[in-house]
Amino acid sequence: MSRVVRVASGQGFWGDWLEAPRRQVEGGPIDYLMLDYLAEVTMSILQKQKDRDPSLGYARDFVGAMESVLPAVRERGVRVIANAGGVNPTACAAAIRRILHGGAAAPALRIGVVTGDDLLPRLDELLAAGHALSHMETGEPLASVRDRVLSANAYLGAGPIVQALAQGAAVVITGRSTDTALTMAPLLFEFGWRRDDWDRLASGIVAGHIIECGAQSSGGNCLYDWRGVPDLASIGYPIVEGHADGSFVVYKHPNTGGRIDVHGVTEQLVYEMGDPHEYITPDVIADFTSIHLEQEGKDRVRVYGVTGRAPTDRLKVSIAYRAGFKAIGTLVYAWPDALDKARCADLVLRARLANLGLRFDEIRTEFVGVSATHGPLAGERADPPEVQLRVGVRGSDRAAVERFSRELAPLVLNGPPSVTGFAGGRPKVEEVVAYWPALIDKRVVTPAVHVEDA
């Protein structure tokens, strides 16, 4: 049998199952553990934490995850690749070093840190040099929100991770790398693919897309025959078994729950998809209309035939900026006439907000249990046992949003009847940190790789 490289997904977002990383290294042989922590808004949350404390700004769950997989890393040579560094990969690496030194005289472990994605310190210089960083959807130049920018990070590709692996890193910590690069990099490194072998690189990207959301490709959140997915309680996270020719098999460890079949993998392939002909990454443009899937065996899906082409000369940049305040509150109205009571309460609330002269950019009312998720498509329903009134406001005036948060509770005594469910207290006022996607010339972004024994 030809050589295979096994890359296991142990985390699909910051907040995913804490058990998953350990289960992936203990459930059977793997070569790499891939942990994806960063969603679009995660960077801004981390930037806020770093502003408060310069030693923070990374996904702290990663420290616990590393502790749980350390024996496998030390004894069996499993290598870990994670974008847990957030806006502070160096501090993240320092935190990992601390747990390594916690034990007795343990042998050194090489840690690789990828930086260079953080454009915040250079933002004014870049804008002055003519990089408008315009919003990818609206075309608005960044200058219009410049004074409210919290973080700005370029999405780096597989290159720096490959470099760290080549220098012997057992653990690679990145900041804003693309999710797919975390999986593609070890395949590229192990098989020594050329950097212009577009089809193989595209295969690696598809592999990354399939496992970057953790169990979403192994039976989690799967609509197809959802009742038939076995043992979700001990769901196995997906693993890519990569081959030198670019083809790969998605599988999971034996004696785990979940299901890996063509239906579920297809659901994950179309997740968050734009134009399938061009799935753009820093390393390659993958063509999702070239993907072939085949059920090779129980809980094994073979993926082959993927094609790709040369990437663009730009990188995507994830920018976060302060965009006002919001609060969302709920009350529950019971039968009879639950929906009418909830509607009445909404009207009363809105009248009071207007009488107070409060101004918002948006007030949104939803009736949970009736129309919150599908709107008018849900159709009319007979008098339901209860309806949750859910009202949210958003605006630039913090005081107005604060005042809104005080106007919901009084309705319990001075609004329509049969109301309950206010145990959670007043709605929390949150600052909105919004996402501003932009593009930048690749040449002005310089990734840096630092590998050292810890």
Next chain:
Amino acid sequence: MKVRLVDLAHARSGDKGDTANVGVIALRPEWYPLLERELTTDRVARHFAGVITGGVERFELPNLTALNFLLHGALGGGGTLSLKTDAQGKVFSTALLRLELDVARDEARQLGLPGGTS
């Protein structure tokens, strides 16, 4: 006869800014051509009239017997700006599956569609 899309396809949806994407996948490969023919951009735009504020785009993936729809202006601003319960468009998938298609009885019988045998 009317055939419910939920009996012909499964789906998954996600977000990109204020746009929701819905991937619709034929439950059986032989049903894909019917979906490609009937589940047009116009048909989906009519279904979501009043629910989304922007247009609809469609991409075909015959290799996966799937169609990918982009629903623009679907998420109340999207991301953290959105006040919606479904700010990330996670359940636009099943909202699309509420759609019903008109299929000729003969074709429904030939394709073995649910309810097509009567």
